Amino acid sequence: MPKNLLKLQNIIFQIMPQSAFQNTGLSKKEIMALTKSMMNLDFRKDLHKISCPVLVICGEKDRSNKDAALQLKEQIPDAQFSIIPDAGHEVNADNPVELGKIIDSFYRQETVHIRISSQ
DSSP: OOHHHHHHHHHHHHHSOGGGGTTTTSOHHHHHHHHHHHTTOOOGGGGGGOOSOOEEEEETTOHHHHHHHHHHHHHSTTOEEEEETTOOSOHHHHOHHHHHHHHHHHHHHHHHHHHHHHO
8 A cells, every 4th residue: 555645645534524534434533544544554475376367457547556657567477457547546436337348358358267276
């Protein structure tokens, strides 16, 4: 996780009013605790153990997470990587049609692969 980005995000959260969080399903305090807990997550030592099909997705405009997404793709055996055009961090909101196409294509490809492998 990009720790500096999470620290900056928490600073911003501190000055935001509680009302800004009311539609998230979590309180301001809970969201801040969640982002703080994410700072210490480090799964890198176990990524090579992943054996299921993996598709890493990143928005074309998501500069903050693109490097981390590429590193994730490199550390997971046979992972695939897709960039969603015209999308930032929230690819599902920014370009849901393209996201759906890419996920559908990945799913169909993996379903065919699984069927062939099990025959």
